[in-house]
Amino acid sequence: MSAVVENNNKSSRRMIPLRYVLTPIAIIVAAVIGLIIFAVLSPKPAKKPVIIKPPLVEVQEIARANLSFTIASQGNLVPRTQTQIVSEVAGQIDTVNEKFQVGGFFSKGEVLLQINDSRYQVALLQAQARLEAAKALLVEEQARKKQAEDEWRLTGRALSEAPILAIRVPQLQKAQADVNAAKADVLDAKVKLARTHITAPYDAIIKAQQVDIGQYVNAGSVLATLFAVDYAEVRLPIKQRDVEFLTLPKINQPPAALSNIDIYYHIGGKEYHWPASLSRYEGEVDSRSRVHYVVAEINDPYGIFSANKSQELRIGTFVKAKITGKEVTDIVTLPREALHGANQLYLIDENNRLKIQKINILRHDAEHVYSYDQFAPGLRLVTTQLQTPVDGMALRVVGELVDNQTQDEPNSLAAENAQGNAL
Template identity: 25%
Template sequence: MYKRLIIAIVLLGIVGGGIVWFKYFRDDMIAQFLGGMVPPPTPVTTETLESVTWQPGIEAVGTALSARGVDLAIESSGMVEDVLFAGNDEIKEGQRLVQINSASELAALEAAKAALNVAVADANRAKTLAGRGVGAANTVESAEAQVESVRAQLAQLQTQLDQKLLTAPFDGVIGIPRVEVGQYVSAGMIFATLQDLSNMRVDFSVPEQQIGDLTLGGTITVATEVGGFSATGTIIAVEPRVDANSRMVLVRAEVQNPSGQLYPGQFLRVRIDLPQEDGVIAVPQTAVSSTLYGDTIYVLRAGEAAEEYTAEQVFVTIGRRSGGRIEVVDGLQAGDQIVTSGQNRLTPGARVKIDNSVKIDAVSTNEPATEAPETEAPAEAAPAAQE
């Protein structure tokens, strides 16, 4: 019996030892197999840096305003007798727009004219009698004062009558009528808007750090988000005060609008061009990766095999932005070959190969771009920033 127990224990030890040996043997073989595998190079798009002429500028968003634009209001209450315009009519200065019922004012004016005739006749009669020595001097003075009083009353009534007829204060395009014939209106009620669209103004704000770059008469470029309108303008005023809440300063520019495509209240993108600078290193914004440790760009170094490179992660100091590109102040130099897309799959020292079939600049300049390969990171639209 003891012999059988010993044999069973020996067999059990052999089986257990074999299982343990097989486990370590398998893990060793897997490690050797994986250790011999070399991942294929990661495809990336690249760009060779060159010194460029940089066109710095200040970018902002603004609102279009008409150089002359008002809400036309009723001056005197009454019943609307006639509306003499239609929406979007081209209006000339002095053109009649709205007629308010003025029957009572006309009657009062006629009565005042009759009273004036009587007063003038009385004054003439008093002067004649005084000249003959049968009239008192104070009678003449009273008669002349009565004439002046009636004339003042006549002028007041004429003013009230004029307020019943509303005319255009300047040339422009009138809006949709807000009153109808037969409607009772009160003083101060707006009946239409009048806008001179030939000359437009643009109000926008810039950071206080950029005040020194603003000059009266400086040139700006404005563009709409829709419609494709673009025009140049001139800075005509800078608010002599910085807003304490936003730390921004208000700027106003004037823009010509002969085509009438720009409307008051429209959203505009504004750019103020500053003097050009030579010898600037600028890279696509897609090439820069930002982390808590700083901004980095992958630079290609020659690898062991032909047409293969290794990626080196370089910390850089970035500066101003312009369109889809960003200035590199420190960390790169002309001649460096950088990765512009695909860096999301890279690690320092990774093997890469160049695939420039996709033009990243086409995305940043709103030009049609070819379809990106599967390994490429999508280009993110860069936010508008002050330069």
């Protein structure tokens, strides 16, 4: 009996009433139907028209003018001349100028050092003595020649018929030659004596000192190296494309008005400038670098002869140069950032439509582009970058009222640019 009751209980637990299943399904279906009815019957929001504005750009006028281009270059300052002072006589150095050291300045003709001249004083006295003896022999020979001529006349014959030996012509010529030779010896002795005093050949600074007091030197010994300071030079490389804009000196022609040069360099946080002139053009193109070379001349770089110079420009200094070129007429100057690709400009016409134009570039630098090209009246230069420029697209100009035609006919490509650019 108990087993039958247990089986009935298990059967009752397995049977679930139908209402518990259908009720959740009915709720879900009712909710879905309600959402559909709400979506269909609810009022739809009104659609606003999408206004696509053309890109907003900045423009500038295209102006023409006459220009003188500035050519940049650089180089090292070198002396106009540098000389090794060589002894022409032998002897011991017995006197040295206190300024005879590296960096010492000497005026032209000032004595650097002196070689002991005792032997050369003696040689001069000996040469002078030989000269006096030769002169005495000449006087004696002149008297003998006159006596010979008188004796020939006593024979009653013409002097022109006398043999030259009879009237002592060769003997007189030898005596005269001996006097001339003695004079030459005196001159040579004086020159050697003078060469014991070593002097500066020009206003100069000592670059290297090879000898000092007490040292014995031979003829040909190098005593010092010095360089001129009246003016210095800078060898400036010029690119081939820049040569035509400079006024360069011509070979075998009188100098004309040449390009001016501004030499400058930075030191101690300051920039110093020196005026220079274009002294010469080397007239040769470097076979490796394909550049030309001009030479700039700077007067008194050390300020020795000018009291108003505050900063020395020392030999060996690396300097920069700005060379003023000749004037070029009727040139358009454009910002470098306004050039797109190799040679394209974005222009805007009177109807605020984009015009893409290629130009011929005369030259360019870091900031500007220069061209001879002519531009149609009314065109202005667009200086704003455009993401997808199309020739003829509508534009808006900063600071100007929007054209009505542009509002009525929006440009979809312009809209893409407007979205892509931060204007």
